[in-house]
Amino acid sequence: MTASHAIPPEALAPPGAGKRTLVQAIGWAVFALILLWAWKGAEIRPLDLARDSANMAKFATEFFPPDFRDWRTYLQEMIVTVHIAIWGTVLAIVCAVPFGLLSSSNIVPVWVYQPVRRMMDACRAINEMVFAMLFIVAVGLGPFAGVLALWIHTTGTLAKLFSEAVEAIDPRPVEGVRATGASALEEILYGVIPQVLPLWISYSLYRFESNVRSASVVGMVGAGGIGVILYEVIRGFEYAQTCAVMLIIIVFVSTIDVVSSRIRKLFI
Amino acid sequence: MSRGASLSIDALSKSFGAPTRALDAVTLEVAPGEMVALIGASGSGKSTLLRHISGFVAGEVGSGPVRVGKSLMQDNGRIVPDIRRRRAEVGFIFQQFNLVGRLSVMTNVLMGLLPRVPIWRSLIGRFTPAERAEAWKALKSVGIERLAWQRASTLSGGQQQRVAIARALVQGARIILADEPIASLDPESARNVMEILARINRDQGITVVVSLHQVQFARRYCPRTVALRRGEVVYDGPSADLDAALLRRLYGAGVEEMLDGTETIDAVMNDPVVAQSLAD
Numbered sequence: 001m002t003a004s005h006a007i008p009p010e011a012l013a014p015p016g017a018g019k020r021t022l023v024q025a026i027g028w029a030v031f032a033l034i035l036l037w038a039w040k041g042a043e044i045r046p047l048d049l050a051r052d053s054a055n056m057a058k059f060a061t062e063f064f065p066p067d068f069r070d071w072r073t074y075l076q077e078m079i080v081t082v083h084i085a086i087w088g089t090v091l092a093i094v095c096a097v098p099f100g101l102l103s104s105s106n107i108v109p110v111w112v113y114q115p116v117r118r119m120m121d122a123c124r125a126i127n128e129m130v131f132a133m134l135f136i137v138a139v140g141l142g143p144f145a146g147v148l149a150l151w152i153h154t155t156g157t158l159a160k161l162f163s164e165a166v167e168a169i170d171p172r173p174v175e176g177v178r179a180t181g182a183s184a185l186e187e188i189l190y191g192v193i194p195q196v197l198p199l200w201i202s203y204s205l206y207r208f209e210s211n212v213r214s215a216s217v218v219g220m221v222g223a224g225g226i227g228v229i230l231y232e233v234i235r236g237f238e239y240a241q242t243c244a245v246m247l248i249i250i251v252f253v254s255t256i257d258v259v260s261s262r263i264r265k266l267f268i
Numbered sequence: 269m270s271r272g273a274s275l276s277i278d279a280l281s282k283s284f285g286a287p288t289r290a291l292d293a294v295t296l297e298v299a300p301g302e303m304v305a306l307i308g309a310s311g312s313g314k315s316t317l318l319r320h321i322s323g324f325v326a327g328e329v330g331s332g333p334v335r336v337g338k339s340l341m342q343d344n345g346r347i348v349p350d351i352r353r354r355r356a357e358v359g360f361i362f363q364q365f366n367l368v369g370r371l372s373v374m375t376n377v378l379m380g381l382l383p384r385v386p387i388w389r390s391l392i393g394r395f396t397p398a399e400r401a402e403a404w405k406a407l408k409s410v411g412i413e414r415l416a417w418q419r420a421s422t423l424s425g426g427q428q429q430r431v432a433i434a435r436a437l438v439q440g441a442r443i444i445l446a447d448e449p450i451a452s453l454d455p456e457s458a459r460n461v462m463e464i465l466a467r468i469n470r471d472q473g474i475t476v477v478v479s480l481h482q483v484q485f486a487r488r489y490c491p492r493t494v495a496l497r498r499g500e501v502v503y504d505g506p507s508a509d510l511d512a513a514l515l516r517r518l519y520g521a522g523v524e525e526m527l528d529g530t531e532t533i534d535a536v537m538n539d540p541v542v543a544q545s546l547a548d
Binding site for chain 1: 324353355357358359360364366367371380393435436
């Protein structure tokens with residue numbers, strides 16, 4: 001009896017505890033319904049995997065051994081792919097600096113950053129592949145269409161990342177610069193940029209890494225680089241060659257990932 | 269209102285939505301070459317007042333003009349349109365130093381020159397040898413020229429505050445506002461920074477208005493003290509007259525905060541070794 005006096009009943013079951021478990025249960029139920037719904041929409045048929053396993057095993061064996069007869073062409077096109085990624089990223093960085101600043105709530109008033117942010121959202125919302133198809137119509141087949149596609153999409157992504165970094169800065173140094181009588185531009189250049197530069201460099205390198213991956217895909221719609229070859233060999237049922245091309249992509253992309261993440265670590 | 273004042277404020281009021289006003293019709297005039305302490309408990313409006321002078325904050329409609337030298341900073345609750353350039357006429361020292369930590373000490377000091385440097389040079393960060401020499405001279409006068417090429421963030425608090433003073437010096441301003449410049453510093457650095465401010469005032473005739481948390485420093489370094497309580501000027505006169513009895517009358521129970529640590533400071537000041545170093 002004494003124990004029940006020492007601990008008030010509310011402490012054992014705080015008020016509102018029952019309500020929380022109910023909300024949780026509803027949350028899980030909704031989550032389960034969404035999964036079920038998506039299962040139907042995506043036409044997931046796990047049994048097919050088992051039924052067709054013999055076919056797939058045969059299909060897989062056709063990939064091996066990889067056929068590297070045309071490795072010179074593959075390598076050349078892979079390098080073109082990296083070139084596409086380089087220029088797509090560089091142009092995007094150049095544009096993302098002003099657009100990133102113009103979408104930061106601590107730099108510009110709301111009537112500037114809201115429209116700019118929406119514009120960047122639009123650039124980011126549409127996949128590089130879609131832009132690539134559009135630019136092929138505008139500038140013709142080839143790597144340049146790929147560069148333009150990556151440029152637009154990456155500008156949207158980097159501007160967002162850049163502005164997030166700008167919004168997280170310490171305002172005091174900026175005020176220190178302002179107190180000297182600096183102009184608005186000087187304030188950004190001396191007070192804001194030094195604070196965000198390491199992050200900006202890191203984000204840019206990261207986007208370069210993922211642009212090498214994207215550049216190998218935009219080729220599949222005809223925007224130059226290794227993707228064009230990949231598309232051709234898959235369409236020609238040349239699976240041994242497909243395997244060779246994929247291996248080259250894997251080696252390039254992983255190497256660039258490793259090197260770039262090493263460099264990124266230097267800046268943070 | 270005399271034309272020759274270094275700083276003049278007329279009936280400046282401000283409230284941040286709270287029932288008590290942050291500034292309540294503050295009227296103040298400071299003559300060129302004065303060294304004035306601004307004291308008061310936390311929340312009494314010291315920082316708010318200084319930030320109004322630099323045009324960081326606008327007063328209420330109905331407030332009178334705030335002038336630095338001949339330049340109008342704000343009037344009737346409106347900051348003048350070209351406030352950015354006018355801020356060059358006021359050196360501002362912050363409690364947290366407000367340096368750009370990733371840049372070198374030298375670059376931080378050179379920032380004081382930005383308003384005088386042509387825009388194309390300031391945007392590419394090019395400063396002439398003469399400008400660098402000026403920054404060097406300022407660093408030397410606060411005694412940290414050997415740290416010129418270090419990143420500002422690697423310096424101690426006291427050293428950073430001296431960089432901030434050097435930055436204000438190269439601005440060439442005739443008045444320096446210091447907002448709690450020693451509140452984040454250890455006692456020795458605090459004394460050092462106050463000595464530097466007093467020397468600038470004495471040797472270069474630069475007007476200094478310094479807000480302080482502790483009356484002890486006001487009495488030691490500033491001939492004149494302006495005391496604020498809840499945004500109102502409750503005392504404006506010789507610092508020497510500010511004894512414990514008067515303070516108790518001005519602030520009542522709140523005075524303990526301002527006298528806090530007085531004994532320790534007295535002890536340090538009366539220490540013969542410290543006294544010797546101060547005399548050097």
